[in-house]
Amino acid sequence: MLDPSANFDGAYTFCYDETNNIRKFYLRESDFNSTFTDNFVLGGLVYQGAAPDVQSLIDSFKLQKSVKEVKFKHIAKGGFIECLSSQKLKLFFEYIASNGLYIHYSSLNILYWSIVDIVDSAVELSEVSQQLGPQFANTMKNDLYKLARIEIDSMISLFRKYGYPNIKKNEVLSFIEDMSDLFTDYLDDVEFHFGLESLRQILKEAKKKDSLPFVMDADDFVLINDFSQFYLRPVYMFKNSQHIFDNEESIVKLLSEYKIMYDSKELNNFVFVDSESNQLIQLSDVLVGLIGKLYSYVNTNNRVQIHSDFCSLSQIQRDNIDLLLWLIDRSRDKNIGFLRSTDAYEEMSKIEVIRACRIESHA
Template sequence: MVDVNDIRNPAIALGGLTGLDRVFTFHYDETNNIRRLHLTPNGLNVRAPQCFVLGGIAHAGLAPVLDFEDLRTAFNLQRSSVELKLKHLGKGDFLALLDAPKVCTFLNWLKNSNAFIHFQVLDPMYWSLVDVIDSIIAEHGSNELIAIAPLLKNDLYWLLRNDPDETPEILGRYTYPDVGRVRRATFIAELQVILKARQDLFPAFNFQMLKGLLQIGARLERLPYLEDERPNVLIDGFGSFYLHRLALFKHSNHILDIEPSIQDFLAGLELKDGEVALSNFSFVDSRSAPWVQVSDVLAGLLGKLFIFASNNDLEEIFASLSGLNGHQRAALDTLIGLVDRSTDECPAFVQYINSLEDQRRLAAIFDS
């Protein structure tokens, strides 16, 4: 049995979150769900995993009735279309989608509705690698290290993120995350060698802090999240991220697209809200749920945005933004307005599980 309050209450306390007792109706879809990330003799099973996005549309109270024919009319869909998909509105990368007239129409349609948008974004490799930092800090128990943990996680990820061949090869040699006590020192020593070789990637302060943390790790007797784990399995599913949403907004109604693996995961938890069974979610066929179809388009567009941010540094992002044409600028401004309107309503509508660097890149886009 899982009491969702054991997930919800610490999250509220840690994040200072408010407004979560209000009743909303959430519709969901996802994009870039690789379902499982693991190490193979040839590297990762997915060579370059992209950000997983779980998100969609939220309404205060009940969602208004929406018929698929309304969507067909609003976005001039072909008569053969049976549901709304992002490909019906535009194709290509994020910048190409901003230039698609139907994407602009879609964003303006959302702007003129009473809808909010919500999303969680997760970088699978970032999530997988930060166990190194969490293990050292948890075992060492230093409040000073806890305070700078996000910076240390960002820098470790920066050290390893841009080498899709070498990083999995290193992790595979140690059956990461099941490094174990015998190989712990060798693993940390190898990270130290890489850090020294790539010192020029970091400001002096960042380099010294990460170097110091790895030196601490080399002296510890154990690394709790890097032993007694499933060998070579970095992510075994995204069910916990669905669970976090259901727990955080336990008073709301959550309507999700059918995903058998997530249904099985949640069914096996016997979810409770105190002594009462939690029944605040349901799975539906998207063809019968137009708001889920709208969520599909939004999640897909956001997925393209996060890929754009992840694959371009700040200088490249500023150059791209300065080169936007009028249609692209208008579409981006509308998307930014939707995010602002939604986070003003409830900051917890948006959650980032990615590096500080990628969050800076996204901030550059949203503040443009």
């Protein structure tokens, strides 16, 4: 859903790079073709007016002369916590904060995205569920995601058995029954009861109609065919803005297959450039690289561990996480449309644990 406070009519310049672009996400015999704990992230820097001269920032990194373009790996290395120890990262954040730049990104949890169509299919067939609104559906999606994380091997076996996301009409009933069997051990758990029991009940409508409309008539085992919609979305949502993408061959080819129209006119508001010749694209690589590390961290750590980690940071780590959170808030305040996360409450709420730790430390 679109936030009514987002300003999609403004004129901005968006610079993009991406991380964890696996091209396609699919099931193999006993696992996925890629780890599901790494979010796909597309984003970078955004500004209004003339492009800022960032040469002084790049000079401050003092990179080797052989380095032709700035990459995230030149600025920070290791996991998210280790990356926060980088002095170069602090220079990057401080420059953005003081030079009229903002950040933007779209983050996609690929496992969550791969299973939520089960819930959407059930809701589509239930008038009562539709009346209860998106919060109700999101609660079911969140609990299904949490279950999938715990029962990932069983979920993979279920999907393999039925060719998910291409459930055949004559197998809808047995697919729902087999999936509902996975719920059984969790229905009495207060953490899962409302979401899973609600989903179990509305799936009864799907059983009666032999239909799960959004997980039928697709390709067997292909959970995400490509990420084109995440590149297209900002182009048509921010129609008065300019969008500068890294000249990545597969993306150029993908977007060339689409003609983006608005008011019967084709939008020509995006270009592809060689990152080696565009410093803002290079710096966008730094931003999305770090955001990718952030989501990989929260996807693989529980709240207790996150609280422990963020209560024992060094001074430079504290400075960097505070700067990152401040830049996120500043960019959201500028335009909430700059930031988009397609993810489970389970994972997004862990970001709030990080925020709470930082508030505690400042108290």
